[in-house]
Amino acid sequence: ANDPTRPEARAPRGFVDRRGRDVASERAILAAVSGVYERWGFEPLETGAFEYVDALGKFLPDTDRPNEGVFALTDDDDQWVALRYDLTAPLARFAAQNWESLPKPFRRYAYGPVWRNEKPGPGRFREFVQCDADTVGSSRPEADAEIIAMTVEGLEAAGLPAGSAVVKINNRKLLNGLMTAAGVASEGQKLAVLRAVDKLDRLGPDGVRLLLGEGRKDESGDFTKGAGLNAAAAERVLAFTAAGAGGRSETLTKLSDVVGGSAEGDEGLAELAAIDAALTGLGVGVDRAVFEPSVVRGLEYYTGAVFEAELLLSTLDDKGQPMRFGSIGGGGRYDDLVARFTGERTPATGFSFGVSRLAAALKASGRELASASRGPVVVIAFSPDRMADYFAVAREIRAAGIAAEVYLGSSGMRPQMKYADRRLSPAAIIVGDDELAAGTVTIKDLDLGRALAAKVTDNAEWRAERPGQQTVPRGELVAVLRAILAASGSAG
Known part of the structure; x- marks a missing residue:
């Protein structure tokens, strides 16, 4: 290994x-x-x-290799450039x-x-x-x-x-x-005052008062010199x-x-x-x-x-x-x-x-x-010789401005549903031989399915109800998908 x-x-x-x-x-x-x-x-x-190192300025030290705080390298004309x-x-x-x-x-x-x-x-x-x-x-x-x-x-x-x-x-x-x-006279004293004020949130006025004066001891006994x-x-x-x-x-x-x-x-x-x-x-x-x-x-x-x-x-x-x-x-x-x-x-x-x-x-x-969290509508792939039909369905959904994909793995029906779930897909589309013959599509509303699955405990009841699943004429596909997306608050 x-x-x-x-x-x-x-x-x-x-x-x-x-x-x-x-x-x-x-x-x-x-x-x-x-x-x-x-x-x-x-x-x-x-x-x-990239910018030339001398153009970046601010906190770059004057050393032979100007790499402190930045990623720097020499260009082919020996000039230093840095991200x-x-x-x-x-x-x-x-x-x-x-x-x-x-x-x-x-x-x-x-x-x-x-x-x-x-x-x-x-x-x-x-x-x-x-x-x-x-x-x-x-x-x-x-x-x-x-x-x-x-x-x-x-x-x-x-x-x-x-x-x-x-x-x-x-x-x-x-x-x-x-x-x-x-x-306040010197730069050093001024910096000490600024540092003390910056700690106001953490130490409160009493702690800052000490830091503005002689200094303060913290819980561990360490002494910080004050601004004087x-x-x-x-x-x-x-x-x-x-x-x-x-x-x-x-x-x-x-x-x-x-x-x-x-x-x-x-x-x-x-x-x-x-x-x-x-x-x-x-x-x-x-x-x-x-x-x-x-x-x-x-x-x-x-x-x-x-x-x-x-x-x-x-x-x-x-x-x-x-x-x-x-x-x-x-x-x-x-x-x-x-x-x-x-x-x-x-x-x-x-x-x-x-x-x-x-x-x-x-x-x-x-x-x-x-809009950040949704996956595409997934068209389930049943049969290798029907791929062109599945692609036509996906094309129709995309043309309506809704994200869609045909499943292109090699797994069966259940793993495909699991895949759609993992993608946070709003719906899965089933176009079997029956649907193709009848000019219909079966749409599984995965959001509704997730919501209902949380409430249903009995497996038989679950199978009988097939929550969130409907078969509609092909012409209504886009309208139903839009309704599903609107219900989940992420209209495409």
């Missing part, structure tokens, strides 16, 4: 194979979200999987390369696989699909608001019930204003993070008490006020988009507004415990990215979400788009 010449069939770590239902579910999400983006006037853009790790770096390169000919602002959406050469773990893959929308060339806060409103609409189009996701919004300038007001703020400065930071309760305008009022007066803080407040007004005009209420000063993720990268979409749906984990899905995407304003190529600051803002993560969340909460 252990033949050394045979390779072992195995997928590389961090790469997954996905079958029908999962593929269909992700496609349905992409189709729904793309439809929203196009209605908002964003054009699709596809770029290649893209997101869709934003290729956009920046494309915009810089084609800036003269592009309509400005340039509004584009994109989706596709991205690759990260990182250690795989639960829910962390080395290849996954992202979907982004960005506006390059507008510095107006309304451009941020539009991306946020569109994100909300896109997530709902993908199948999330209204109110089950909220976009949390912050602004890098507010944090900079806060640092000034709290007397004095008590008044620490309280100011905590007041800042607590300002998010209530409506958007209330939050702005509370924030202006904490960071108002510093030039950058006032600028951030003005931007959020403009975002609030635009969101109100777009009909996005506080149940779908809130100002949340404790959002600090990615702030090294973003230059202004920053936003994160959080799923409020509760679902059960593998052990049956309730769990929150948390963040399914994020974005913000990044005004420095195109400048890497052109030397000129070019404003840009966008949002990105992980498609598989959203698909997993929809599946776990039972909200997956219905």
Whole structure:
């Protein structure tokens, strides 16, 4: 059995194979979200999987082999190329390369696989699909608001019930204003403050208060050194993070008490006020988009507004415990990215979400788009010399826009029914000699059969009733199938 010449069939770590239902579910999400983006006037853009390493930038170290975090190789002209790790770096390169000919602002959406050469773990893959929308060339806060409103609409189009996701919004300038007001001097101290704030969910205000000051000991006795703020400065930071309760305008009022007066803080407040007004005009209420000063993720990268979409749906984990899905995407304003190529600051803002993560969340909460899960109608093959007739029936069903196939294995009737069941087929079609002679077809409604099988205990009663089976004239075949599909909520 252990033949050394045979390779072992195995997928590389961090790469997954996905079958029908999962593929269909992700496609349905992409189709729904793309439809929203196009209605908002964003054009699709596809770029290649590889970019030159120097064009990717961001977190690539200057080493001889630039492979940390990315999959890289040398091209035949000795230049390093790498698989893209997101869709934003290729956009920046494309915009810089084609800036003269592009309509400005340039509004584009994109989706596709991205690759990260990182250690795989639960829910962390080395290849996954992202979907982004960005506006390059507008510095107006309304451009941020539009991306946020569109994100909300896109997530709902993908199948999330209204109110089950909220976009949390912050602004890098507010944090900079806060640092000034709290007397934070060095970059190191600033990072320590950001890290402390990021742990608010986990440790609560008391734990964060310790981390803002001298430091804290955790349950295991390990000591984490704090940011070293004095008590008044620490309280100011905590007041800042607590300002998010209530409506958007209330939050702005509370924030202006904490960071108002510093030039950058006032600028951030003005931007959020403009975002609030635009969101109100777009009909996005506080149940779908809130100002949340404790959002600090990615702030090294973003230059202004920053936003994160959080799923409020509760679902059960593998052990049956309730769990929150948390963040399914994020974005913000990044005004420095195109400048890497052109030397000129070019404003840009966008949002990105992980498609598989959203698909997993929809599946776990039972909200997956219905079309994703059905198999084809199966035409049972009785007799090898009648194959042409079976194919004619399948053709007729397909012409009506319903998926169908003729069974092409070599098993008998019962295994064929089992096959149809395994495919989650809505119905199986039986065209025996009697049916062909009479111009009829027998249709077995497999959904109804499944539902009734759960209730019937007696085998004889089952055989007598033959639930969900009917013989109809051939001309009525499509109408009956449509009714079966409509009853199962997946009209073809």
